[in-house]
Amino acid sequence: MIAENINTHISAIDDKHKVAISVDSVIMGYDEESLKVLLIECNTPPYEGKYSLLGELVNPNETLDEAVQRVLQYWTGRESLYLEEVKTFSSVNRHPLGRVITVAYYSLVEIKKFTFDETHQKNLKWIDVNKVKDLAFDHDMIFQECLEKLRQSLREKPIGFNLLPKKFSLNQLQNLYEVVLGLELDKRNFRRKINSLNLLIDLNETQQDVAHRPAKLFSFDYEHYSKQRRQGFKFEI
Amino acid sequence: MIAENINTHISAIDDKHKVAISVDSVIMGYDEESLKVLLIECNTPPYEGKYSLLGELVNPNETLDEAVQRVLQYWTGRESLYLEEVKTFSSVNRHPLGRVITVAYYSLVEIKKFTFDETHQKNLKWIDVNKVKDLAFDHDMIFQECLEKLRQSLREKPIGFNLLPKKFSLNQLQNLYEVVLGLELDKRNFRRKINSLNLLIDLNETQQDVAHRPAKLFSFDYEHYSKQRRQGFKFEI
DNA sequence: ACAAAAGTGTTGATAATACACCCATGT
DNA sequence: ACATGGGTGTATTATCAACACTTTTGT
Structure with missing residues (x-):
């Protein structure tokens, strides 16, 4: 059942144990009226037209935090002041491409500094967190967990300033x-x-x-x- | 920089993005005198003789929680009443076999029910959490984070009963x-x-x-x- | 002078803390 | 009868919650 314990009997790692790992980032900003999350429109089936979180496969030479910052940098030209890891999602069939384990993060940004160029990134959108529904993949669940975690942390740590x-x-x-x-x-x-x-x-x-x-x-x-x-x-x- | 966004432009996953993922489990029990953690002695270089957490590669067909329970079941013949995911550790060189991203969990068990067979599992040991040091890999760090998280949760949620x-x-x-x-x-x-x-x-x-x-x-x-x-x-x- | 949001203290209720003695059992 | 840990109440202090009017600026 346990062929070779990864920590005690160190041998080679079989390719069948290798899976894709991604980060999904719930990027949130506040504009004096509501808390908003940055979503992107999918353009390939089966989720064409739906919105999803910003996510990305983790590269071989970077940590998860670095991957999250890379995604932010790419889409918005800035990094986040505050990141928090929330939870790993590992259902076997959660992604149509095959097994992808994802680690969910939320990040807080100053929304005014995150204006993006409408021509290149016209499929990005800030959406009121109370109106988020029907996201691609298992992102509704991921989003809700992250939102809940943010609310929790906001009560316990002085992180609101980042918004x-x-x-x-x-x-x-x-x-x-x-x-x-x-x-x-x-x-x-x-x-x-x-x-x-x-x-x-x-x-x-x-x-x-x-x-x-x-x-x-x-x-x-x-x-x-x-x-x-x-x-x-x-x-x- | 971002060749193909995993969420919006769904194509194949390149093998270079596949890595090994493991779970490491900080199994804790309480024996009226102290809080103890279940550790295992390594028997292969470079960590021969050191203790490590119980960990295991995640199989293609199981979730992370299932992997944690499998490890517990294998080593102790029982599953845990309470599991909590703590944090992902993803430094590029944290494991000598190559890249292994690990998700740390702590789990609480009734220590008296976790007596293990000394002949088969003689390299397992319960160690007072205040005396843990010099573990293999980055397990000192993982252990401390998990212990801190347990203490935090113990104050906020009625989970002590599981011990x-x-x-x-x-x-x-x-x-x-x-x-x-x-x-x-x-x-x-x-x-x-x-x-x-x-x-x-x-x-x-x-x-x-x-x-x-x-x-x-x-x-x-x-x-x-x-x-x-x-x-x-x-x-x- | 008026509209619009900024700023400011007091009181009563509730929760947290500190503290010392008697009780039930086995030997 | 003595040793051992089990069980109980009260008084003080600190914290939280409710509440309404005056101030400063722009128009």
């Missing part, structure tokens, strides 16, 4: 949480909590050209956060 | 948390919290043959837990 511009207001931040998690937060309580975490740098700047009282702008204090994290940092929203 | 016998006392449960998480808990507060979760069934039984007041025995209420989980259940220790 916002470098300078943002407290109301923008609160809005992000409300939109992504689908809940309403009390403004005063939210500010008290954020404040107590000491993760923001007050830029002493305000919004420009808004038809109301301009908001103060902040940025995320990555340095202070990594210090705190080393000392065991707890976060919860 | 205990079906009938257990509240002190045993508390001890498990203390040993695995490395902290001290207040007995009265611990009991109040566990009680408020309504996850235990009072068996109206007591310990036998102990030289002190016998403890009441409980079992974990899987059914009630899965109901609660569907309604969004929060847990924290």
Whole structure:
């Protein structure tokens, strides 16, 4: 049943044990109204016309993280600030070409910096995460798992900043949480909590050209956060 | 750079994209004194004499979870009650045989039921997780990530029961948390919290043959837990 | 002066923590 | 009767949740 244990009895690897491995990347961005995912239209049967996640076979000389960044770079000209591995999908018949095991990642990007060239990449589209359905392959399942994982991580780790511009207001931040998690937060309580975490740098700047009282702008204090994290940092929203 | 996108331009998969994929399983058990991991001694260079995790190449016709259960079944004659995928390790040169991408799992077992036959499996050993070091391959790293993930999950999900016998006392449960998480808990507060979760069934039984007041025995209420989980259940220790 | 979003404190309820003694059994 | 671990309640503190009005800017 176990012919040769890969870890203890090291011999050659039979070709029948070699399979294709891909990464599928749930690239998400936030545009003040909703959380969106970047999808691509398939153009070959059996999934012609359907949307799918951006995925790619892993090359022999790269790690999975590198493959994910390569896909992002290729399609959008930029890499992601934040990547998280979510889950491996390994059903035997999940891909029509034969066995392809895929590792799902989600990545967070600043959506405004990810404008793509409509002529070359006209089959790319940002779609509201609440309207995603009927994707190619098993991508509905992969997408839902990644979305769920993002929501989970957003509550436990200060990663929301990767979806916002470098300078943002407290109301923008609160809005992000409300939109992504689908809940309403009390403004005063939210500010008290954020404040107590000491993760923001007050830029002493305000919004420009808004038809109301301009908001103060902040940025995320990555340095202070990594210090705190080393000392065991707890976060919860 | 991206010759043919696996998801949109479906053609054949080139052999150069096929690699070996394995699972490595951090099998953990608890024996009232410490948390232990099941390791196996390697008998081939370059790792001869070192211990490694139990791992195995994934077969063409099975999922990763199935591969993990197959390994467990083979070495111990039983499957695991609880499995969790942790992380994929994909450094290009992590395995001397060539490229092997591995997916790490941890699994929880009732250690008393996993006694193995010392003649056939004499190179298997339970080792205290705090004494693990110098494993073969990149297994130190894999092990530490899995241990950390277990500790995390133990605080968030009621999975500790998988490490205990079906009938257990509240002190045993508390001890498990203390040993695995490395902290001290207040007995009265611990009991109040566990009680408020309504996850235990009072068996109206007591310990036998102990030289002190016998403890009441409980079992974990899987059914009630899965109901609660569907309604969004929060847990924290 | 008005519209529109920014900003700000207090109170009551709930949950977390700290702490010390009596109880049941076997020897 | 003694040794061993099992079992129980209360008071204090910290955290969370609910709630409404004033401020600043552009038009």
